[in-house]
Amino acid sequence: MGKKAKHKVRQTIALPLDDEVQTEAAYYARKCGITIEEALRIIKEARAPMPPKDAKAVPNSGR
Numbered sequence: 001m002g003k004k005a006k007h008k009v010r011q012t013i014a015l016p017l018d019d020e021v022q023t024e025a026a027y028y029a030r031k032c033g034i035t036i037e038e039a040l041r042i043i044k045e046a047r048a049p050m051p052p053k054d055a056k057a058v059p060n061s062g063r
């Protein structure tokens with residue numbers, strides 16, 4: 001049998017998180033079977049501001 005892969009120690013996400021976000025991360029970590037740090041990263045990415053849509057950057061459909 002092969003050996004188990006060693007887990008690298010990840011740095012915790014240094015964000016000013018409130019209790020609500022930490023509770024939400026803990027909930028999803030339990031439900032999805034991931035670590036709290038991974039859940040915090042996913043929540044952070046989901047809450048990231050979207051880049052502004054530039055009207056000039058959108059190609060014209062020609063209609």
